Amino acid sequence: MRLEPITWERLAENLAERVLRTTAADGSPWLRVGVDGAPAARPGDLAELTGEALRVRGRGVVVVGTGGFLRPASLRYEYGREDPDTYYSGWFDTGALWREVFGPLEAGGSGRVLPDLWDPSTDRATRSAHVELPPGGVLLLHGPFLFGHWFPFDLTVHLSLSPPALERRTDEGERWALPAYARYEEEVGPGDAADILVRADDPRHPAWSAGG
Template sequence: MRLEAITWERLAGELARHADGLTAADGSPRLALGVDGAPAARTADLAERVAGELRLRGRPVLVVPTEGFLRPASLRFEYGKEDPDAYADSWFDTGALWREVFGPLEAGGSGRVLPDLWDPVTDRATRTPYREVPEGGMVIVHGPLLLGHWFPFALSVHVRLSEGALRRRTPEAERWTLPAFARYEEEVSPAERADVVVRADDPGHPAWSGVDEP
């Protein structure tokens, strides 16, 4: 895969420009975008940058982090607090994401999206109110392990770190998750599934694959 150097600012602008011209495959007036990557890839930063560019274009945007859709601790830690397979398979409530985020965006959906569901610190429901995404609006979902669930992203971005960069930039207390990302690479091949790949080994000098125009 050929990658070209780009700045984060220009990258966000290019992604927003491309997303602004997309339409949903099912005819929905609302779109979901995905920014996939390990926590060390800081997907929130890119998601917020793109959201800002889309708002400048007059698009209503809601950013949804998958960390707000963690399962309760009793389910996450069923096999211990540092089980990489559990992290990959059962930490994130994908059913709730389908129900509370992607379902409302479908053609004929309500447009009422829940920004988060569970607070991992208190281990209780967040009680965050629903947000209305108007027609023409977009939801940007960001976080790890997103591309193996067939989520209906109109545009998916994978922020890629090499194995060495991922290890260096992952805090020591979280390095037990590294086998989960190695498995993700092997089983899902996120760089092949994503519409856009961003290499972020050097956080100050990203590179990207470009994007196919609609």
């Protein structure tokens, strides 16, 4: 795969242009974009930059992080606070994401998206208000392990880190999760599954598959 060097700002502009050329496969009036990557790759930053580029182009945008859709601590920590298998398959409330984020954006849906559901610092519901996305608007969902759940994305981006870069850029206290990312690579192959691959080993100098 041919990768071209690019800045994060230019990457966001190019992604916004790619979104504008994308149509929903199911006839929905909204587009659903997944920005997948380990926290060390900072997928939320790219989602926010892309969201701003889309707003400048007149599109309504809602940016949602999977960190706002965690399961309660009693479920996340059932096998301890540092269990990589549970982190991989049990931390994120995929059912709530289907119900509160993707369901409203199906063809004939309401367009009313819940931006977050659970606050891990208080281990309570956030009680956030729904956000109404106008027709033609774009959902940007970011977080790790986005692929493999059959989420109805219209465009997908994966921020890739080599194992050494992932270990280097992951805080020491979070390195217990590294086996989960390795399992994701082995079982899902996110770099191959994504429409657009971004190599982010050097945070100052990303590269992307421009023809993806």
